[in-house]
Amino acid sequence: MMFDELLAKSESKGNQAEMIWGHTNQLLIRYNSMKNLYPNILHAVDWDLLQLACYYHDVGKANTKFQNKLRKKEERIKDVYSDVKEIPHGYLSCAFVPIKELLQKHSESEVKLLLKAIYYHHERDKEVTEDSKLIVKNDLISYTSMLVKQGFENVEVPKFHYGKFVKKESMNEEELYNFVKIKGLLNKLDFAASAHIDAEIAPDNLVEKLDLYLKKYGRNELQEYLYERQHQSHVIIGSTGIGKTEAALYWIGDSKGIFTLPLKVSINAIYDRLISKIGYKTVGLLHSDTVSEYVKRREDNEFDLTLVHQTKQFSNPLTICTLDQIVDFVGLYPGFEMKLAVLSYSKLVIDEIQMYSPKLAAFIVLGLKHITSVGGKFLIMTATFPPLIGEALQKLGIHREPPKMFLKLDENNQPIIRHFMEIREKDLDIEDVLQEGVERKVLIIVNTVKKAQELYSQCKLFGIRAEVLHSRFINEDRARKEARIIEMGKLTCEKKGIWITTQVVEASVDIDFDVLFTELSEAAGLFQRMGRVFRNRIYKLNKPNVFVYTGEPLPSGISATSKKSVVDYTIYKKSKEVLLKYNNGFVSEKEKIDIVDAIYSREALEGSEYLKEFDEIVQQYLNTLAYETKDKPKLRDIQNENIIPESVYRQYENEIQQIEIDLKDKKVSWSQKIELLTQLKEYVVNIPTWAYRSAKEKGLINMKIEVDQYNNYPVVQFKYTSEQGLMYEIDSDAGFM
Template identity: 55%
Template sequence: MFTELLAKSGVDTSVAETIREHTAKLLDRHSKFQEIYPHALSKEDWALLAEAAEYHDVGKANTKFQNKLRKIENKQLDVLEGIEEVPHAYLSCAYMPLKELLKRYGKEQVRILMLAVYYHHERSEERLEDCKKVIEQDLINYVSALADEGFHVNEIPKHNFGKFTDKEFLRVRENLYHFVRIKGLLNKLDYAASGHLDVEIAPGDVLGIVDQYFKSLGYRKNDLQEYLSQYQNDNHVVIASTGIGKTEGALYWLGQDKGIFTLPLKVSINAIYDRIHKDFGYEKVGLLHSDMRSEYAKRAGDQDLDLFAINHTKQLAQPLTITTIDQVIDFVGLYPGFELKLAIFSYSKFIIDEIQMYSPRLVAFILMGLKYITDMGGKFLIMTATLPPLFIEAMHKLKIPFKQPDNPFLKLNEYGKVMNRHVLRIKERDLTVEEVIAHSLNQKVLIIVNTVKKAQELYDAFIEADCEVNLLHSRFIKNDRYEKEESIKKLGKRDCDETGIWITTQLVEASVDIDFDILFTELSEATGLFQRMGRVYRGRDYKGTTPNVYVFTGHELPSGVSESDKRSVVDDTIYQKSREVLLQYNNQLLEEKTKMDIINQIYSREVLGNNCSYLREFDVTLTQLENVLPYEEKEKPTLRDIENQTIIPFAVYQEKKDEIQKIQERLKEKPSLKQRIKLLNQLQEYTISIPKWAYKMAEKEFKYDAITIDKYTNYPIIAFRYTKEKGLIYEIEEGANFL
């Protein structure tokens, strides 16, 4: 039998790793983890997690596994050759000294420990007879070798642990939560050790960094920031004006704890990441979304790509992670493997910015997630300019604990008075170029419409009217979109004296720090409107009486709103209620408190009624999630409202053909991982994501070719029109009005 017991092969890597060496790496990370976040677990659970780390891989001491890691000439005779390999996690339990563990911890704790080891990898169903044969006939040969490595194991491996690994025990919610902590954090230690990563990175002096940033600008904490700094140990729902400094407030609330900061749009996530990383100078922050590698590559420029930051961000090891909600909230599905994320969130603070911008299904996931997180000991902060009361109602129903101040936090001017920023005019007709050019264009003009198609039509109309105009929406290749995002942010800076006109979609609705002078917008619904208004007179008093916000409700309906189409931008009931209530404030100064009162008038269960599809989807999803049993679902839930396909427009391919082919050739040369990531990111600069339904409709008639990198990476070339000025122009009509 083997005397050197391997955990990892040396065939594919430079150095083989023994079971003891690998275990020592887990235990070392366990100690450092406990130093950084000592309150993540109780004293007893820290000990239990160390036991799980100690025993999780001893089951690799079996002939089949050891043979698998060695070259043919080094393999040994397998007396059980006719039996398929039994997963090592199952065998690890056979080596564990059950009687001694029971004396040390008690029955309930040992059940949790055994379950964590037994299921630390999700495997196929147990083959009990095969497992028994391997334990009785093979494991006995490795006891002395394990003892020599310093493992305290059974002298005779036992298969009588079945009652300790029955998942029925986890039907009790307290037991499930306890299991999640130990199993999830065992996975975290294991992945970090295997990937040669830190399990957690110490946060450093976050508060000192924010204080220093304030001092350098001559700022003092406002009421919101004082409040969140004072009540760091509570959960909060905070309603506050746009531009009031919610990001800084969130960092004060975060303090020295681990943070997960979620926002609805990638452009706003990138902007917040850059503010914290560059402006504040806090470097221990990660950027996590579907384009994260591309964003890291952009920021690296000619420098080497920071794989340290990327890999630690992916493992949620950074003290602060800025992310999209779909990357983190899927644990609510309780699918096999969900434990890692929930275990991390059990000692983290979860920040949710602008919750009202999510679909009803996603809001249901978020609220159910907050239920699990708070049950496990984690904290949350919801901060938003507008909060539908039906969300608060649902949180009370779920018994989620939180504080909510009686009054919203409103942005004050230099005299300590509440800022008045918006005078509203509603026009019950379509938004046209004529409506805009009737006003002075010698200022910063922002136009926000509901669909890309409407934005492109307006752009054409402005060009025909001989007006210089810029366009930003989701249907530009990444390279062009990045340039446009940087350009609108530059014009939108308060100290920028330039003027210009920008036509956009909802891309700029949330947490993008731009400040324009006048807004022309289609109505979607009230929360979306107030988000859009937050991009105009963001931090300034408006002293005029002429409207600086013009809202167009359409002759019948504005673009993207339909009474029945499932791809409608917003639920028709919510649109109609918003229109009805907002008309009462036509031609008026809209005070900040009034905006919040309007939300309460619209987004209640009584007002929306039973025919509201938004409310139905919210209720159905929340009920489904409340009734989900652990491990009932086998796959992660799909959280994106629209499934996308990444394509290259034919016009872009023609223009960049040489560059694309050079990238393909260099990728065939099997470059280093860093170089491969950079090359793939260069290629992705020429791509756009479009809805799967649009791709399927275009596939037969408009597909020209495809760029194939490997079996996982394929970019169809689609012969839709594309220009740098207008973006991708659909050649199909169905649904185009709604996206």
């Protein structure tokens, strides 16, 4: 007795069962679409190999164990080799490939590349050779005619003849990168076919839409420069407010683009600007809160999961995301190939590179080495550029050109002056703010949440109205505050007032305040903060509009001894030393670049923890062999937990309990469940793991909202208000923003 049809996938909730040929045909449709959209991804011979990989990748599912697994018990047939463990289908697929015939058309290295892509298209346990020989010879052979009947005309009577063709360890660097492209694209096409989504969505005239958006002003020098040089990689230093985002989009043009930024609030803002103002809708939003952000923006009542699948598979012609969604492939762990394959034909934009930790900076450098080696292009767009990173790019042969500088000019064609800086070697106190006057848009940026909350309390004592923004608000309150600060930060808004924030507004948030009071963290961060004041305006008064506090003896969050210092102490100390030379005067855009050069050179950083960590990670991963490790590298040092503050739970108890009941209803669809989880997350705040453990030890957790094995939210007795956010008795992690 044999099966009537050969299944690739079983029937599941809302999806019909799929035949092997049906699934394969869906891959081939997507293969043709991808080839039409991006014909230069591969050379002609590699397109042929990818097509063959699509054709043969799943034929190994034509075996008794796999077919039985997809069927109900009563539909199964007798398995003569029930005592043999199931052989992964990728291994068995290779047995059907007509190797001898292919070697007449392709070189041995090309056939090896093809078979490796099929063999490893899913990462599985090591093959047991004797078991495979047994199954190939005695089980697979009986399915050959069925495969032909179903549509596979070019399958061979299966043989165990592929062993020497599938050894990964025999690959040199060129062969590895070729393998990455074929295997990675096969994975991309395979997932798209399984999820019933497009592997690639056509670009939608980005340049045309940008021109329409900027028609009042036209392209500026930077935008024109990058538009005319779309086929090169670049390192660009540009003044804040010069239109770097639009310039980067011109550089991407009708290519596939991936645009990275350090902060989620910046990503959300650019995503919304692309859709609502520029009119470019084929864009993906990718970070840790992707689903929630999509649900908030849905136009229909029913949320479409297709959006999420397309985004996570980089199907959109443009994706806006956090860097850690991209560069984790640097570990070359099993399964890394899809991301690097996508980056081989994409243009990667890295915005504000100086914002990243030494670990992420090292990963950027290493990532760019792989990306350029596999054929991808990159654009580093930044207000200041640490020479340490430039040196690393040159040393590794990634980019040898010096950064190209573009400064915003005034009506006399001179670089505009936007900031007059005064440095005060004392703690930032709200009385200083009051003395300077609050009848304007006042922005206060400090290094820690605790300091922000202290200043807010001082404002209340003085009867001064202020608002505070940091990362320790529940999602609902934070979103509302972000919208309000962006609204006040518009040039057209005439409201006055005080906003006290942490670095959550430091990069790529388009706000323009009148005066800045800030603690010093380090120079690059300071210049990011200064970019939120007189962002697009010339400053003509002969008095400070930027007040920098170096602390007495140190500002909040800075420590000479603790690893939890907001920035490396050496960098803080060097920043203070260099910045004092520019005290009580205008600081030009060129001087800001010179200051960063003086602080972030290898010589200036000698002996610092920053340099030590940067060098160690570059060295460690530069020497990493592909597939040496099974785990993705952890790019973020801070481990976090999601909790609901008890006062929030009491305030919204009925709503939260109803969501919990609805989530446990078995009739709830996946899209409804996602919407309910998104609603629940509005009451959640993200805290560091140390704070969660401390609460547990002190008995501050009496209950949990348990959704399923993956989602549960402890209700914690931390003090919380919608004005100040979450408060701890002991704030032992000064770096938590």
